[in-house]
Amino acid sequence: MSAPADAAVHDFLLPESAAGKRLDKALAEALPDYSRSRLKQWLEQGALTVDEATPAPKTAVGGGERIRLIVPETPHDESVEPERMQLNIIHEDASILVLDKPAGLVMHPGAGNQSGTLQNALVAYDESLAALPRAGIVHRLDKDTSGILVVAKTFAAHKQLVDDLAERTIKREYEAVSVGVMTAGGHVDAPIDRHPVDRKKMAIREEGREAVTHYRVIHKxxxxxxxxxxxxxxxxxxxxxxxxxxxxxxLGDPVYGRRLALPKDASEAFVGALRGFKRQALHAATLGLTHPETGEAMQWSAPRPADFEALLAALAADAREHGK
Structure with a gap:
């Protein structure tokens, strides 16, 4: 396989210390910037060869094999069409892109949303992102959740940030408005899995994956x-x-929420403000991470959007009106 112009090419010999290891493990150690699944895919595609062949990932190596990888330049998903959209970029460098997503924007194409997504916008903003899984999106926000998220711009950054998420070293803080008056904060440690009947929903299930959320009160x-x-x-x-x-x-959650909590003697304006908030009251406010290239600790915040601020203002006005 010949290398196209400007393609990233890795050409080297496996070290003798790799002898006896599975090929996929030896490759992951020799090419740490790429995930094992990605290396396996390239091996199957012929972009990665071992002594000019493409053996099975479980094959044992002897050490000294010549590895040649031509990183494919073709898009990860050619069905994602570039679409120009305005992106609110908070930070950008050679490795990462941090942006503030508005409520209503879907993260990536799926059933019923083949266009108009963040992934479409990212591919239009930087065509090189098309080669990365989901244009480099590392973690997701629901369509109607606003706020901050990080996008990787290189395979190395993507792998490192995904690993950091798994190791829980990326800090993510959200602001929300809950229905009901809490006495204090707390935490929830309850596993989550697909709902057994409604597959579009999630549910607390014993056989689910570990899930831990800490919450504290800002204002009642x-x-x-x-x-x-x-x-x-x-x-x-x-x-x-x-x-x-x-x-x-x-508040406003159409899937997991409940009927609006309307306090006694609530004004028509306040009721209108509550009914007019047409999404879950959730905003990704703060993101902290270790830069995947420099190792620097970095943190950013995204201001609350106008609808969220208006909701808080309405809640405060109702409380003042009733001496709370």
């Missing part, structure tokens, strides 16, 4: 609580499922 209102949540794990819908589990579901 007459029938709601403004809270801050910190994730230890990153399961689908985790905060929404966990807060519903402890009977403080997020």
């Amino acid at each position: 209102y007459r029938a709601h609580t403004h809270i801050r949540c910190q994730l230890e794990t990153g399961r689908t819908h985790q905060i929404r499922v966990h807060m519903a589990y402890v009977r403080f579901p997020l």
Whole structure:
């Protein structure tokens, strides 16, 4: 396989110390910037060869084999069309892109959302991101959750950040408004898995994956609580499922929420403000990580969007009106 212009090429001999190891393990140690699954895929595609052959990943190596990898330049998913959109970029360097996602923006194409997603926008912003899994998206936010997230710009950065997520060294803090008045903060340690009947939902299930959420009170209102949540794990819908589990579901959550809590003698304006908030009250406020290239500790924050600020203002006004 010939290398196209500007392609990343790795050409080297496996060390003698690799003797006796499985090929996939030896490759992962020799090419730490790429995940084992990615190396396996390239081996199957012929982009990675061992002594000009493509043996099975479980094959034992003897050490000294010539490894040649031509990193494919073809997009990871050619079906994702570039679409120009305005991106609110908070930070960018050669390895990562940190941005503030608005509520309503889907992360990547899927059933019913083949276009108009963040992934489409990322591929248009930087065509090199097309070669990365989901254009470098490392972690996801629900469509109607606003806030901060990180995108990797290189394979090495993507692998490192995914590893950091798994090792729980990436800090993610959210702000939310729950229905009900909490007495104090706490934490939820309850496993999450797909709902046994409704596969679009998640649920607390004993056989699920570990999920831990810490929450603390920022401010109490007459029938709601403004809270801050910190994730230890990153399961689908985790905060929404966990807060519903402890009977403080997020205001506006169409899936895990409950009927609006309307305090006694609530004004028409306040009721209108609550009914007018058409999404779950959840915002990814802070992101902290170790830079995958420099090792520097970095942290960013995304301001609350206008609808979230208006909701808090309405809650505060109702509390003042009733002497709370």
